[in-house]
Amino acid sequence: MHAPATQPRAQVKEAGVLAEFDTDxxxxxxxxxxxxxxFTRWDCHTPFPVHGLDGAMGIRQxxxxxxxxxxxxxxxxxxxxxxxxxxxxxxxFVVSGKPMWxxxxxxxxxxxxxxLFSGLTAFxxxxxxxxxxxxxxxxxxxxxxxxxxxxxFFVWVDARDPKYGEATAFLSGLGSNHVETVKExxx
Amino acid sequence: MTTSxxxxxxxxxxxxxxxxxxxxxxxxxxxxxxxxxxxxxxxNPPTKAWYVAFAISFSVLGLLGLMIGYLVITGTxxxxxxxxxxxxxxxxxxxxxxxxxxxxxxxxAILFLCRQKWxxxxxxxxxxxxxxxVICAGTFPGIHVGRxxxxxxxxxxxxxxxxxxxxRSPLLWDVFAVSTYFTISLLFWYMGMxxxxxxxxxRAKHPLRRFAYGLxxxxxxxxxxxxxxYERAYLILAALATPLVLSVHSVVSFDFAxxxxxxxxxxxxxPYFVAGAIFSGFAMVVTLLVxxxxxxxxxxxxxxxxxxxxxxxxxxxxxxxxxxxxxxxxIAWYGGxxxxxxxxxxxxxxxxxxxxxxxxxxxxxxxxxFWFKKARTNLVIMFIxxxxxxxxxxxxRFVIVIxxxxxxxxxxxxxxxxxxxxxxxxxxGSFGLFFTLFLLxxxxxxxxxxxxxxxxxxxxxxxxxxxxxxxxxAPAHGSDQSAKPAGAAV
Numbered sequence: 001m002h003a004p005a006t007q008p009r010a011q012v013k014e015a016g017v018l019a020e021f022d023t024d025x026x027x028x029x030x031x032x033x034x035x036x037x038x039f040t041r042w043d044c045h046t047p048f049p050v051h052g053l054d055g056a057m058g059i060r061q062x063x064x065x066x067x068x069x070x071x072x073x074x075x076x077x078x079x080x081x082x083x084x085x086x087x088x089x090x091x092x093f094v095v096s097g098k099p100m101w102x103x104x105x106x107x108x109x110x111x112x113x114x115x116l117f118s119g120l121t122a123f124x125x126x127x128x129x130x131x132x133x134x135x136x137x138x139x140x141x142x143x144x145x146x147x148x149x150x151x152x153f154f155v156w157v158d159a160r161d162p163k164y165g166e167a168t169a170f171l172s173g174l175g176s177n178h179v180e181t182v183k184e185x186x187x
Numbered sequence: 188m189t190t191s192x193x194x195x196x197x198x199x200x201x202x203x204x205x206x207x208x209x210x211x212x213x214x215x216x217x218x219x220x221x222x223x224x225x226x227x228x229x230x231n232p233p234t235k236a237w238y239v240a241f242a243i244s245f246s247v248l249g250l251l252g253l254m255i256g257y258l259v260i261t262g263t264x265x266x267x268x269x270x271x272x273x274x275x276x277x278x279x280x281x282x283x284x285x286x287x288x289x290x291x292x293x294x295x296a297i298l299f300l301c302r303q304k305w306x307x308x309x310x311x312x313x314x315x316x317x318x319x320x321v322i323c324a325g326t327f328p329g330i331h332v333g334r335x336x337x338x339x340x341x342x343x344x345x346x347x348x349x350x351x352x353x354x355r356s357p358l359l360w361d362v363f364a365v366s367t368y369f370t371i372s373l374l375f376w377y378m379g380m381x382x383x384x385x386x387x388x389x390r391a392k393h394p395l396r397r398f399a400y401g402l403x404x405x406x407x408x409x410x411x412x413x414x415x416x417y418e419r420a421y422l423i424l425a426a427l428a429t430p431l432v433l434s435v436h437s438v439v440s441f442d443f444a445x446x447x448x449x450x451x452x453x454x455x456x457x458p459y460f461v462a463g464a465i466f467s468g469f470a471m472v473v474t475l476l477v478x479x480x481x482x483x484x485x486x487x488x489x490x491x492x493x494x495x496x497x498x499x500x501x502x503x504x505x506x507x508x509x510x511x512x513x514x515x516x517x518i519a520w521y522g523g524x525x526x527x528x529x530x531x532x533x534x535x536x537x538x539x540x541x542x543x544x545x546x547x548x549x550x551x552x553x554x555x556x557f558w559f560k561k562a563r564t565n566l567v568i569m570f571i572x573x574x575x576x577x578x579x580x581x582x583x584r585f586v587i588v589i590x591x592x593x594x595x596x597x598x599x600x601x602x603x604x605x606x607x608x609x610x611x612x613x614x615x616g617s618f619g620l621f622f623t624l625f626l627l628x629x630x631x632x633x634x635x636x637x638x639x640x641x642x643x644x645x646x647x648x649x650x651x652x653x654x655x656x657x658x659x660x661a662p663a664h665g666s667d668q669s670a671k672p673a674g675a676a677v
Contacts (some may be wrong), residue, residue, distance in 0.1 A: 031411075043411060043412055044410070044411040045409040045410055047638060048382070048638040048639070048645065049414040049418050049642055050642075051642070051645070053414075054411065054415050059411070059412060062416045062419050064416055064419045064420055065423060086343060086354065087354045090349075091350055095353060095355050095356070098355055105355040106354060108360040108364065108434070108438055108441070109354060109360055109363045111434055112360070112364050115427050115430070118427050119374055119427050122420045122424050122427070123374040125420065126416055126417055126419075126420035127405075130412075130413040132405045132407075134405070134406045136406065137406065137408050139408055140408070145408075147389070148389075148408065149389045149407075150386060150389070151217065151222065
C-alpha cells in the first residue's frame with residue numbers, strides 16, 4: 001500500500017545458463033568438457049536417459065540400492081515378528097492340529113512384505129534423493145527448455161557455481177546451437 | 188494410416204538376419220515425431236469410435252454396479268454357489284483376472300531384466316492392463332466374503348474383538364500377495380510414466396491440462412542427476428516385480444494346492460498356474476493392442492515384430508500349459524490314488540467334460556497354428572487365437588474349481604453347479620470395469636513409453652554405427668551422427 005516507490009518489489013537476477021544441443025552424442029561430448037573444465041553446480045537435461053552420460057558427467061553411484069536392501073530386511077523381520085506375535089502369542093488358536101508357530105507356513109507373507117517394503121522404499125527413495133516433487137526450477141522459465149521432454153538436450157550451469165562467470169563463453173564454445181541466460185524474479 | 192485394421196504395411200521387420208538387427212521402430216521416426224505421434228492420442232479430441240466404445244463399456248460397468256448392489260443387499264444366495272460347490276464364479280473370475288495381469292509385469296519387468304528392447308513399444312499399455320485386471324480381480328474376493336462391509340477383516344488390523352487373522356491359511360497369503368502385487372505394479376507404472384507425463388505437461392496448451400500433467404509429473408526436468416537415481420530405482424523395481432509376479436500366481440494356486448481335494452492337492456499347481464497366467468495375459472495384450480495400434484496410428488511403434496514375438500510367447504506358454512494338463516493325468520494314474528485317478532477321468536469325461544474339451548481346444552490346440560510364420564504375422568488369425576485363449580483360460584479355472592468340488596470323495600455328496608444370471612452378469616460387468624479403465628487410460632495418459640522408445644532408438648542407432656550399417660539393411664549413413672537421418676533409419 002504505502003511502499004516507497006523507490007524500493008523495487010521484485011528483483012531480477014540470473015539463475016543460470018542453458019546450452020541447447022540436438023543429439024545425445026553432442027551432449028555427451030559437451031558434458032565431458034564441462035566436467036573437465038571444473039564446473040561443479042551443473043546438470044544435463046535429456047528427453048531420455050542417455051547411456052554413458054553418468055560417466056561423462058562423473059556422477060557417483062547412488063546409495064538407493066542400500067536403502068532398498070535395508071527396507072527388504074526390515075520387511076522380512078517385521079512380517080516374521082507380526083505373524084509370530086499375532087498367531088503364536090497374542091491370539092493362539094489351533095488349526096487342523098498344526099503347530100502354533102512353524103516357519104514354512106509363514107514364509108509366503110514374509111516374502112510379500114519384504115517385496116512391499118523394498119518397492120515402497122525404492123519408489124520413495126527415488127523421490128527423496130532427487131528432491132522430488134519440486135514443481136519449480138529456474139530452467140522452466142525458458143521457452144526452449146520445454147523441448148527437453150521431446151527431443152532437445154541441454155546443459156545447465158547454475159549461477160551458484162564458483163566458475164559461473166566463465167560459463168556463457170565456455171558453453172558457446174562447445175558447439176551448442178543456442179546459449180541462453182535464464183533470469184529469475186525474486187520477490 | 189492404413190484403411191483397415193487387418194492391413195499391414197510391408198515389408199515387416201520380422202526377418203531374422205544375424206548381420207542386421209531388425210529395427211524396433213519403423214517408418215523413419217525421429218525423437219520428435221515419436222513425441223508427436225504418441226501425444227496426439229491424448230491431445231486430439233476423441234474419435235467417434237472411442238465414444239462408442241466408452242459408452243458400451245460404461246454401461247456394462249453399470250451392470251456390474253447393479254449386480255454387486257443386488258448381491259450386497261440380498262446376500263450370496265443370489266449366486267449359484269451352494270453345497271458341495273461353495274466356490275463358483277467369484278473365485279474363477281478372480282483367478283482369471285489376476286492371471287491376465289501377469290503378462291504386464293512379465294513384459295515390464297522380466298523382459299526389462301532380460302534386455303529385450305522390444306518391450307518398450309508395448310510395456311506401458313501392458314502395465315496399464317495389469318493394474319486394471321488386478322482391480323477387477325480384487326473386486327471378487329471383496330464381494331465374495333458375503334458381508335462385503337466386513338472385507339477389511341482380511342487385513343491384520345487391531346480390533347475390539349482382539350482377534351487376528353489366520354496366517355496359516357493360503358487365503359490370507361493371497362491377501363498379502365495380491366495387495367503387494369497391486370501396490371508394486373502401480374508404483375512401477377506411475378514411475379515409468381513420470382517422464383512422459385512431463386512431455387504432456389510441456390506440450391499442454393490449456394492451463395487445466397498443464398496444471399494436471401504438471402502436478403502428476405512432479406516437476407520432472409529430465410535432469411541426468413535425477414535420471415541416474417530414477418534408472419536405479421526402476422531397475423530395482425523390475426528386479427522386485429520379477430519374483431513377485433511368480434509368487435503371486437503360486438500363492439493363488441496354493442488356495443487350491445493346500446486343500447485336500449482330489450484334483451487340487453497337487454504340487455504341479457504353482458508352475459502350471461504361472462505359465463497359464465502369462466499365457467492368458469499375453470493373449471489379452473494381443474487382443475487389446477491389435478485394434479489399438481490401428482485406431483491410434485501406432486503401427487510403426489507397435490510393429491509386426493512385437494506382435495510376432497508375443498505370439499511366440501503365447502505358443503510356448505500354451506505348450507507348457509498343455510504339458511501340465513498331460514502331466515496331471517499321468518501322475519493321477521501313476522500315483523495310484525483312486526480318488527485322484529477318478530477326479531481326472533471325471534474332468535475329461537464326467538458331467539463337466541464339455542468344459543474340459545473347450546479348455547483343451549482353446550488352450551492347447553488353437554495356439555499351434557503359430558508354428559507357421561504366416562499365421563504369426565496375420566492380424567486376423569492372431570486376434571481370433573487371442574480370443575480363444577482368453578476363453579480357454581477362463582474355462583481352465585472353471586474346470587479346476589467346479590469339477591473338483593462337484594465330485595469329490597463321496598458320491599452321496601456330489602452335486603451339479605449351475606451359475607445364476609447374477610453370476611453371469613457380474614462376470615460380464617467386470618469386463619465393463621476393465622474396458623472403462625482402459626479407455627480412460629488411452630485417452631488421458633501416454634499410451635507408449637516415449638522416453639524408453641527414444642532411448643531404444645538411440646541405442647539401436649549407435650549399435651548400427653558400430654556395426655557399420657543403420658539397422659534396416661539400407662546403406663549406412665557413414666559418420667553423419669545428426670539425429671534426424673540416423674533416427675529415421677531406426
